[in-house]
Amino acid sequence: MIKNKNSNMKQLLVIALLLVSTMGFGQKLRFKVDGAKDTTVFLTKYYGSKLFYADTGEMKGGIVEFTAKPDLKPGFVALLMPGQKYFEVIYNKEDISIETKSPDFVANMKVKKSEENKVFVAYINFLQEQRKVATAASEERKKFKEGDPEYKRLGEKMDSISKLVNNYQLDLQKNNPTKLVSKIIKMSMDIVVPEAPKDANGKVIDENFRYNYYRAHYWDNIDLKDDRLVNTSVFGSKVEYFFGKNMLIQHPDSVLAFAFPFCDQFDKKSEMFKYSVDYVTNTFAKSNIMGLDKGYVYMVNRYYCKTDEKGNSIAYWMTNKEKLDELCKENKVRMNLVQGVRPPNIILRDTTDVNWKDFYSLKSEYTILYFWDPECGHCKKTTPKLETLYEKKFKARNVEIFAVGKATNEDFEKWKKFIRDNKLTFINVGLTKKLFEDATADPRHFVPKYTTLESLNYHDTYDIFATPRIFVLDKDKKIIAKQLTISQLEDFIDRMQNVKNAEKLFPPDPEEEAH
Numbered sequence: 001m002i003k004n005k006n007s008n009m010k011q012l013l014v015i016a017l018l019l020v021s022t023m024g025f026g027q028k029l030r031f032k033v034d035g036a037k038d039t040t041v042f043l044t045k046y047y048g049s050k051l052f053y054a055d056t057g058e059m060k061g062g063i064v065e066f067t068a069k070p071d072l073k074p075g076f077v078a079l080l081m082p083g084q085k086y087f088e089v090i091y092n093k094e095d096i097s098i099e100t101k102s103p104d105f106v107a108n109m110k111v112k113k114s115e116e117n118k119v120f121v122a123y124i125n126f127l128q129e130q131r132k133v134a135t136a137a138s139e140e141r142k143k144f145k146e147g148d149p150e151y152k153r154l155g156e157k158m159d160s161i162s163k164l165v166n167n168y169q170l171d172l173q174k175n176n177p178t179k180l181v182s183k184i185i186k187m188s189m190d191i192v193v194p195e196a197p198k199d200a201n202g203k204v205i206d207e208n209f210r211y212n213y214y215r216a217h218y219w220d221n222i223d224l225k226d227d228r229l230v231n232t233s234v235f236g237s238k239v240e241y242f243f244g245k246n247m248l249i250q251h252p253d254s255v256l257a258f259a260f261p262f263c264d265q266f267d268k269k270s271e272m273f274k275y276s277v278d279y280v281t282n283t284f285a286k287s288n289i290m291g292l293d294k295g296y297v298y299m300v301n302r303y304y305c306k307t308d309e310k311g312n313s314i315a316y317w318m319t320n321k322e323k324l325d326e327l328c329k330e331n332k333v334r335m336n337l338v339q340g341v342r343p344p345n346i347i348l349r350d351t352t353d354v355n356w357k358d359f360y361s362l363k364s365e366y367t368i369l370y371f372w373d374p375e376c377g378h379c380k381k382t383t384p385k386l387e388t389l390y391e392k393k394f395k396a397r398n399v400e401i402f403a404v405g406k407a408t409n410e411d412f413e414k415w416k417k418f419i420r421d422n423k424l425t426f427i428n429v430g431l432t433k434k435l436f437e438d439a440t441a442d443p444r445h446f447v448p449k450y451t452t453l454e455s456l457n458y459h460d461t462y463d464i465f466a467t468p469r470i471f472v473l474d475k476d477k478k479i480i481a482k483q484l485t486i487s488q489l490e491d492f493i494d495r496m497q498n499v500k501n502a503e504k505l506f507p508p509d510p511e512e513e514a515h
Contacts, residue, residue, distance in 0.1 A: 029067075031064050033062050041082075043078075046076040048233075048236030049240060073231050076091070088101065092113075097113035106121070116179055130165050134162075141154040188233050193210050196209035218238075224266065239279055243259065252295040279305070281300060291481075295407075302327070305328035346358060346359060351428060364398050365475050370470055374414045404504065409433055472484065487506045
């Protein structure tokens with residue numbers, strides 16, 4: 001009986017331990033702000049450089065307390081007060097108790113509990129003190145000329161402050177090797193760039209040496225295997241700077257040359273992988289720079305539409321399979337419509353509804369692929385302007401226009417009438433009424449003898465969701481520009497053909513720019 005009783009007690013103990021280890025105890029985050037009014041405050045968390053709400057609390061008597069939720073991950077958190085005032089602390093799955101007061105929350109901060117923040121707050125206060133001294137020395141030095149002894153003395157003082165700060169940072173890391181604060185501070189430190197090598201005469205051998213060294217060693221101080229760093233503003237700022245214009249030429253191929261190896265190095269299940277892929281992809285998507293959509297398309301193809309051995313997307317955060325499938329379907333089309341790619345040929349009939357035309361066969365130096373609709377209000381303004389450019393500039397300079405108009409069903413006669421009325425002399429083709437009807441009945445009458453399925457379905461092939469739409473192709477029929485207004489197109493062709501001081505037939509039109 002005693003044996004059975006002990007056995008049952010052991011089983012209960014094991015179950016209790018399992019429950020404790022599974023459920024865990026939420027850490028307490030307690031903040032006291034002297035003099036603060038009773039109000040609603042927010043606990044916020046970082047994901048990259050952006051703040052997100054993590055919890056809401058009621059501050060009473062200047063005190064508010066939060067219980068860390070399971071989704072609150074280690075990193076920077078901030079207490080957001082009324083008037084958009086906030087202060088940051090480090091959360092690393094430990095209880096936090098901090099007291100402070102306005103107006104300078106950090107300078108007045110006292111850490112009652114939290115080993116991470118005792119180190120962090122001491123460091124921030126030290127940094128602020130040294131910054132004041134350095135700023136004062138810098139302002140004082142402006143009163144003197146470069147050759148003055150006082151100018152030199154103040155410069156040496158500023159250098160000594162920099163060394164003092166650097167030594168403090170190194171000592172902090174050495175004395176706190178297991179703390180998150182050590183990795184955050186190391187991440188904030190700049191890479192030391194050596195002087196460029198010189199030849200026997202003292203001339204710099206490579207003018208780009210320092211830039212190339214800095215770029216190659218940019219990530220040296222960051223532990224890219226530690227997912228906690230994603231939840232800090234420091235990491236977010238580092239990523240933004242590296243992939244921004246200050247570090248990389250904002251050309252899709254240039255950025256992708258660094259984005260691919262950077263993202264590929266991560267564990268595909270890590271937060272580092274998710275953040276980096278998502279950031280680069282969305283940065284490309286939001287860019288207004290012509291051609292950077294190629295970066296978005298290639299990132300989506302490489303990371304969102306690529307699957308693992310189980311057939312799941314390696315973008316594990318994309319949980320809506322229906323949306324993901326739609327994204328990849330659209331992206332497959334867009335892969336053929338980015339700069340540097342030769343898009344699918346279009347072979348359709350002209351206004352005779354007999355003659356077949358295609359743009360691959362054109363021997364022009366540049367080809368303008370133009371999609372339009374005779375009933376589209378903006379097309380009615382743009383198309384005649386395009387004809388003017390063709391007649392007065394492009395035709396004589398071996399620039400051809402291959403226009404694909406909406407000519408199906410009742411639009412067939414409207415399309416032909418618009419061409420006649422506006423005396424359009426460039427190449428005009430369309431999915432004509434008869435061709436559409438016959439091809440719908442049996443496309444084998446035309447494919448592959450006369451045309452292609454891509455041509456018959458050109459709306460889908462070229463992702464024509466709105467008109468007008470312009471693509472500029474080089475002599476090899478590769479895309480070099482797209483989505484240009486008429487004034488931009490004129491200027492682009494003038495520059496590509498090196499026509500200096502060319503008269504501009506169409507200055508920028510605000511209405512067209514806004515379309």
